[in-house]
Amino acid sequence: MALPDILTDILFRGLCGADIALTLNRVAIGVFFALCGYHKLFNAQRHISFTEELKRCGIPCVGFNQWWVPLVEFTAGIAVAIGFLTPLAALGLLVIIIVAVAVTGRQRVRIYKPIDEADRLDDWLYLPETLYAIMLIVIIASGAGPYSLDAVVLNLIR
Known part of the structure; x- marks a missing residue:
């Protein structure tokens, strides 16, 4: 493969590391939620x-959710991080x-005082939760x- 072909492949197909990138995404979001839930449960x-x-x-x-939400964050975060029953x-x-x-x-978006609809969309995308949601999807x-x-x-199983 000539150098221009390699460059073209990299520019249009990426580095061919999709499995590693998806794994990094999964582990990062899983660890984030596991730590977040852990601290809400044990601190x-x-x-x-x-x-x-x-x-x-x-x-x-509140009496239920103060324990349920961090328990889900902690256990589901661990499951996502290690890749067990991951979609669920x-x-x-x-x-x-x-x-x-x-x-x-x-x-929070209102506090940012968006100047127009494009800025409002930008502010919604700026919320970390929006990015976490995309990572989870x-x-x-x-x-x-x-x-x-x-x-x-x-x-x-197979």
């Missing part, structure tokens, strides 16, 4: 802060993110990939 001050935020945002069933775990995390954006996103759509427990289990 008293973080748990109190989270509980107060639930109350302030008007989330129903990512779906659980996506539901949490959608609720978070629905409850707090509009207020990629995982739900693509699965855990070859570097995961899902791949091991699937090979054993």
Whole structure:
């Protein structure tokens, strides 16, 4: 393959590391949620802060959700990070993110004071939760990939 052909392939097809990139995406978002949930579950001050935020945002069933939400973040985060039942775990995390954006996103975008509709869209895309949601959708759509427990289990089943 001549140098121009290699350059063309890189420019239009990428570096051919999609499995590694998807794995990095999966592990990063999984570790993020696992750590986030862990701190809300096991750090008293973080748990109190989270509980107060639930109350302030008007989330129903605070007594239940103050434990349920971080438990899902922690366990589903670990599952996504190691690639076990990955689409299901990512779906659980996506539901949490959608609720978070629905409850707090509009207020935060309003604080940014968008100057027009394009800026408003930019502000919504600027929210970390929006990017987390996109990362989770990629995982739900693509699965855990070859570097995961899902791949091991699937090979054993087949």
